Amino acid sequence: MTAHYTAVATADGRDGRAVSSDGRIDLAVAVPREMGGSGEGTNPEQLFAAGYAACFSSALTAVARASRQDVKDVAVTAEVGIGGDLENGFGLSVVLRVELPDELQGETGRELVGRAHQVCPYSNATRGNIPVELVIE
Structure with missing residues (x-):
């Protein structure tokens, strides 16, 4: 398959940040409260x-x-x-x-x-x- 587009993002785990290469996504990532985390992020x-x-x-x-x-x-x-x-x-x-x-x-x-x-x-x-x-x- 030839890709028409490739998205690139980097994350540093379930409690950290997720950032796309173009900067359009830059958000906190957190474990949901239901799984014992803070829930203070997506x-x-x-x-x-x-x-x-x-x-x-x-x-x-x-x-x-x-x-x-x-x-x-x-x-x-x-x-x-x-x-x-x-x-x-x-x-x-x-x-x-x-x-x-x-x-x-x-x-x-x-x-x-x-x-x-x-x-x-x-x-x-x-x-x-x-x-x-x-x-x-």
């Missing part, structure tokens, strides 16, 4: 959720446009869970909640969401690696 799961939601929404727009469907009122919410332990390893799970307008509820919407899941780079990267549940709302 965390990798939030960043992954934001990226996956944005990417999936873009993929959905592309496949809808190709089939002449209007998805301008669509919203995608990604819920990224983390679990496990040091002994057995940690893992992620994802629920993608896709809010479709009334006219795209039913088979047409399911088809568009399914096609988006086939072309989205995040979906392709996670397929077979972590559970991803698609929920149409």
Whole structure:
């Protein structure tokens, strides 16, 4: 694969900073309170959720446009869970909640969401690696 774009970011752990090479991202990273941390910053799961939601929404727009469907009122919410332990390893799970307008509820919407899941780079990267549940709302 030839990359059309390469993002570069550096982080110094779950309690530190994450900075992109262009400086657009420069933020505190912290372990969530639910995992015993301070919660005084964002965390990798939030960043992954934001990226996956944005990417999936873009993929959905592309496949809808190709089939002449209007998805301008669509919203995608990604819920990224983390679990496990040091002994057995940690893992992620994802629920993608896709809010479709009334006219795209039913088979047409399911088809568009399914096609988006086939072309989205995040979906392709996670397929077979972590559970991803698609929920149409």
